[in-house]
Amino acid sequence: MTKTISGNKGLQQAEGLLFDVGAIDRTGVDLPATSGRAHRLGGLRRTAPLPLPGLSEPEAVRHYVRLSQKNYAIDLGFFPLGSCTMKHNPRLNEKMARLEGFADLHPLQPMGTVQGALMLMEELSRWLLTLTGMDAVALSPKAGAHGEMCGMLAIRAALEARGEGETRKRVLVPSSAHGTNPATAVACGFIVDEIKGDADGRVDLIDVQEKIGPDVAAIMLTNPNTCGLFERDVKAIADLIHEAGGYFYCDGANYNAIVGRVRPGDLGVDAMHINLHKTFSTPHGGGGPGAGPTVLSAALAPFAPVPHLVRNGETLTLVENEVDADGSPFGRMCAFHGQMGMYVRALTYMLSHGSDGLRQVAEDSVLNANYLLARLRGHFNAPFGEGPCMHEVLLDDSTLKPYGVETIDLAKALLDEGYHPMTTYFPLVVHGALLIEPTETESKAELDRFADVLIGLAERAKTDSAHFKSAPHLAPMRRLDETRAARQPKLRWWPQEAMKIAAE
């Protein structure tokens, strides 16, 4: 490849660290003059160095625009990252979240000045409850994992209210569960008991039956599950857990496959978080923020945390302190009232789709996945048999391995092909898992192109494993050394680095 003097490669701009390009005497803001008046700091003026580099606005814009171009994104192409639901993020949602009447509201303004915001929260709650067929919703959790915690703390509170807080500590979690499930259970003071999977990619009902008992607090089931399959025995499991005096926590990360077609409330669910950043399209923003409103059954509703809304005729009020609540709130998940910016986006999305459109969302996500499955079945191993999937296609690398190509290599080869890989090595129940989630916002043409590429790569693997092992070749960087990063962690830049460079 042509070597350049600048280090750039055509449009691909080399960009140094902020600490290389910025300086402490530069700034990209102007501010009104200070007055120099007497202060009230009581001797606590900063003495520690403040080596924060600044950039003028033109330099700053360029720094971040250049960085941005080193990223892949849904807006750039297909992003079939299973379990993460990378669907199109409508721009209307962004615009609405920035309306002054939402964005420039302080969480503690007098409630009379924020009735519109409270109405929006009420309307969002109505949609969530109607769609899920549940009894109450705690809007405040900040993401899916936080919602899990909310649900599990509600269960804990319900058990304590029954005097069983100390006796029921065991939570059943399938081996295919997302890592947040066991982590949450433990964070809420429970003990995790793992449930096996069956040959069909569902939880093993026998194992559930065997493990259930009077010391079980709950089961945490993902449905559709992380293999992209519907838990056929969900009703039986719900009945089992209820009969045993426990609760059914449903991980709702995959709710997008059934929204508008199945109400979790009809399946016996007691608590379920909803990732607004998955099913309801709020953008993932390179890692967050999300929002994890958690719906609750009648059994758990009284324990919902503060704050929550109450309507009094024309007026809406947030109950913010436990002492003011009617029920027995288990506490508070966070300061203020949760992710308002995400509520605006999610409600905008819901109103746009309507009940008919949301149903279509679920159906198209399932249709897209099954179409991909149909196209790929002969070329990859589908570990769980012949039936239809829900919104995700689970494959593995068993047909590639004989040629020396593994899941990670296929993923890196996809980078060259201009794709974000599917989720890899998850769920853990499948070796070398490839979890593909197309979502409903992909066209048939995109699916076909992706299938062609995967099939082509499967062919290529048979004769050219070297290509895979050394991939990526065309991405902004070659394969990164993650082991080294973990062995010799370097988690920040230090001012000494600048001095070293200067000295060299």
Add this chain to the structure above:
Amino acid sequence: MTKTISGNKGLQQAEGLLFDVGAIDRTGVDLPATSGRAHRLGGLRRTAPLPLPGLSEPEAVRHYVRLSQKNYAIDLGFFPLGSCTMKHNPRLNEKMARLEGFADLHPLQPMGTVQGALMLMEELSRWLLTLTGMDAVALSPKAGAHGEMCGMLAIRAALEARGEGETRKRVLVPSSAHGTNPATAVACGFIVDEIKGDADGRVDLIDVQEKIGPDVAAIMLTNPNTCGLFERDVKAIADLIHEAGGYFYCDGANYNAIVGRVRPGDLGVDAMHINLHKTFSTPHGGGGPGAGPTVLSAALAPFAPVPHLVRNGETLTLVENEVDADGSPFGRMCAFHGQMGMYVRALTYMLSHGSDGLRQVAEDSVLNANYLLARLRGHFNAPFGEGPCMHEVLLDDSTLKPYGVETIDLAKALLDEGYHPMTTYFPLVVHGALLIEPTETESKAELDRFADVLIGLAERAKTDSAHFKSAPHLAPMRRLDETRAARQPKLRWWPQEAMKIAAE
């Protein structure tokens, strides 16, 4: 280079034509239902085919995001396109232009409902007049060339008012002038008489003296001129043309070099357009829109076109019809009142900089250019001697030519280096011209990096002309065949193309 199945190259996405990817039964909008009521079309319902392809929103967003990434832009890197003034475009300006109180105003609303917009136009006029030291301003011209036309039509009207409309037809235009100058003069019914340049890159004063006469209507002088130099004899030329009964049109495209430091009114200018998209930072948008407000001297002010503002105590009014005007407007440049969206941006920019900041803008643009000149002088030929330049550095390819490398080849090699080339082959008075305009919004570090690259390329040219002739290698495309495009013009896609592909 690694061949891919998809045609993508890592993050660089291949993207077909809209007509390949879209279809007439697809749409990215939802609309309220139509009623099917009786129409009033009088039999003119469309019968012609309407083969416009549509895309769903996710597909459309992807189409344009992918296309965008095939562009270079100021936000991505240095863009030293001489005469075009590619400076940073502040985002505050964009935000202000989108305020509902500006963006959602119809041009013909009752004037009582748009007083804020009129105040903004008045304030913009005040800034322009104070900065330029002129008497009146016509805001409505839509770009620089349109402003030239405005100025020349005002001159024409003034001459006609003096009864000299038929006798004064000659307009003096330097050979270094931008193409719009002669084109405008002719469009306004004048005859162009070209003035020679001198060895210093300025107009030849002797030639002006010789060509001036009673049939001369005006001189069109660019100052600072297109060689990036200040016309030292500008006062003498102004006096000459005024003594001869003609007018001085100044092309203000390079006003950014002197804003806040020199008032064109002090130089004897009678009319000058101001490219708000150059000096005052409104974005070029890949070719426009711009805005070309034109300032006028007392001699020309009465002939300013409609509409213009008049203030009556607290109330502002736009005079929209010639019959309502006090002076003798020469006519109207366009429907409505010009580029309001650009006025908002330009005034935001002016208020941000203030009189001190605008002065600094001029000085830094000149300083940056002279710094680059100092760095490059030994490595390239600077055709016009040793003195300082204004805001642009003019070089040529005479030192490269002996090695078989020409201006265009250097330009294409710069694409590989991640730069937008300078302006090439303009002004015409210099063979193989390289016109570099850094602007004030570049840092010293960027200038140094660019100088290093240019110097490095000059070295490389000595031994490796092949590299230049075949450049670019790293851009999204290899060198495009412009001759073929002009010889066999294909200016649109035809539905037959789809059928051909389908048949193949």
Add this chain to the structure above:
Amino acid sequence: MRYLPLTPEDRAQMLGAIGAKSIDDLYVDVPRAALLDGPVPLPPHQSEMEVERLMKLLASCNIPAGKTAFFLGAGAYRHHVPASVDHLIQRSEFLTTYTPYQPEIAQGTLQALYEFQTQVAMLTGMEVANASMYDGSTGMAEAALMAARVTKRYRVVLSGGVHPHYVETVRTTCEAHGLTLVVLPPAVDDEAAVSAAIDANTAAVIVQSPNIFGTITDLRAIGDAAHAAGALMVAGFTEAMAFGLIEPPGAMGADIVVGEGQSFGNALSFGGPYVGLFATREKYVRQAPGRLAGETVDADGARGFVLTLSTREQHIRREKATSNICTNSGLCTLAWTIHMTLLGAKGLKHLATLNHETACDLADALGAVAGVEVLTPRFFNEFAIRLPKRADIVLEALLARGVIGGVPYSRLAPGMEDVLLVCATETNTDEDISAYAAALKEVLQ
């Protein structure tokens, strides 16, 4: 200053490298008397926060269309623009780039222009379109000049239905150029008069459909008359969206089609920036003004796009150029093409129908008010009404009732004080229409 990267130390160092003592050394060529020593008498720089406060104050002194029941058209139309349009055109790569002079690093802009040109041609029913003019009015002037070049004649006939601002713009530009204009008296519908005005010296006949009164016209007869006389028919329009529903001028004999494209993708923005659409027949393209994107191949044989036929343009041809235009409506064309892509034929037909139906509802409602006469016989989304009082006075009275009811014709040109131009689009609700009718009834009582 937040937009200026140089620090005082940078400046000192750079002056040193240049060998200058002070910045004024670099301004030596400026006559000393003209070099200002201090800042001009204007306020000093301000923080972003302060500037924003001021601009918001100015903005708050206006009543935006959306805050009222709003019925203005007359060459600028209030439509709903999808949020994704404005998001996409603000991408740095589109917003902060220049005319695509270096095609290898400007394929984004160039492909979008090529698609735009194709869409404009399809919409208007023409063979080719250029990459935009400033707006509809300046485009119409360019069309007249182009017709003169093609026919080598200098007489141009304008229908009395042409938007008066357009007429003035054409007059201003073309008379300077030596053309003779024959402007027919204002008329809602002057098809016959237009045909009659064509003679053997006529370069072009310029009509508008929809015109300023909203009238839509079957252009075939005029086109035949023009062609019989060796003249071109220039078909203007006020509202590009009409062609989602009505016969396009390209199907009715137009040689040049020109008009305002603002309705797609672009905000009202108090009159600009807008986007002039300009389409013609392939055989005339070398006489066309403005930029053209065309297809070609790169050194590897891959399809790509460039600006082409630039020997027509000022930067190559100078005084012999077909036009002096340089900067055009770049980003507005991008907004236009994105909106059009989102619509597609399906969405466009629906949207156009919705506009027409809403305008018909409005015409029914206003026509039912005593004393009001709907003047426009056939229309798309706009029509003229005659009032029993002066239109400007009625308008003020409506405003007091929260309705911005139209544009008095007399605001555009002297005369017809009792005529009001009224428009409805998809953004008008049934409630808006009822409010208008009720207010008008009250005002006229």
Add this chain to the structure above:
Amino acid sequence: MRYLPLTPEDRAQMLGAIGAKSIDDLYVDVPRAALLDGPVPLPPHQSEMEVERLMKLLASCNIPAGKTAFFLGAGAYRHHVPASVDHLIQRSEFLTTYTPYQPEIAQGTLQALYEFQTQVAMLTGMEVANASMYDGSTGMAEAALMAARVTKRYRVVLSGGVHPHYVETVRTTCEAHGLTLVVLPPAVDDEAAVSAAIDANTAAVIVQSPNIFGTITDLRAIGDAAHAAGALMVAGFTEAMAFGLIEPPGAMGADIVVGEGQSFGNALSFGGPYVGLFATREKYVRQAPGRLAGETVDADGARGFVLTLSTREQHIRREKATSNICTNSGLCTLAWTIHMTLLGAKGLKHLATLNHETACDLADALGAVAGVEVLTPRFFNEFAIRLPKRADIVLEALLARGVIGGVPYSRLAPGMEDVLLVCATETNTDEDISAYAAALKEVLQ
């Protein structure tokens, strides 16, 4: 539906390829009784225009802070965010991407996170920082749990100055986890009491500076006491901007620093999304919650960044993870780091000084009103005042005069009905302050 690319024909064709008769064939695993046949009872889909109308209506039922004289803080601060921040974070490549699991195509996000971590460490005076928590309050709970892991102790002492919402959040999370909380009674300044409450079983002492009353505290004594007892000092803060002017906790012995970062780059947005800042000492980093970006090299030896030390995290370590956090505040950290880059040390110091001076002016003005007592001895941009009446009643009376004057402490926790928490930032003008003082005088008369 505008967001769904499949057409009815696509769907039919795809079902055919799958070999399914209808979509319900793909839902075979759902218990028949639970599969809904028709849509749920909610409104059908709506056009963008209609949805926008509705959302704007809701927005218009609020009074945005900027439309009043506004003095609220208490953990969320109204600052001016440069326009370029919001522009940049909306770039598709940042907005619509996921956690950077594939580092080769996510260097934009990863480098920005690495820079963010460094900036947070510099600002707080700590060694390392993570890639964010949900917000300050949940971050504080994580800090308590982390301290317990580090010290293997279960007793946590909280200052009475900690924001009551934070106390509740910590209590809710930590008690479930088996920790014992000792929360001191609410106090403007309880430095001595905090030190006294530390014992040999204490895992952590949690203080806040600035705290909910705005008080800033020299943490050295508490830090010494904690360290002497083998406990960690967790230094919280309500307002990250303070550290542009006041001594950072890292310079005063903090082991973990945690607080709300919303002030930089992020809008008030009625309480979220915000961004929790979390910094600690290098030696404790393997016990830290949340994501960490770290430096490494690629196969060519070029510097690059990856997510690292993920064996702490739930997706690897499951029930043994240091936290259950997965999604964090990604885009809010980006806004934070961009704003911080625009400021730089120079801009930050200026901005912090401006905040402090404005708050001092406010304290002078309100303190001069008869009956008002400024309670906070040392502060940054926020302080508490005692009123001669109930704060909530005074607040309502101020609102009627166009002033939103603060947060009654009693809204956050029962008690202290006469205390109002008041804040001023660079967004408050002199006129705002005068208006407040005048209104307060009137209300208290």
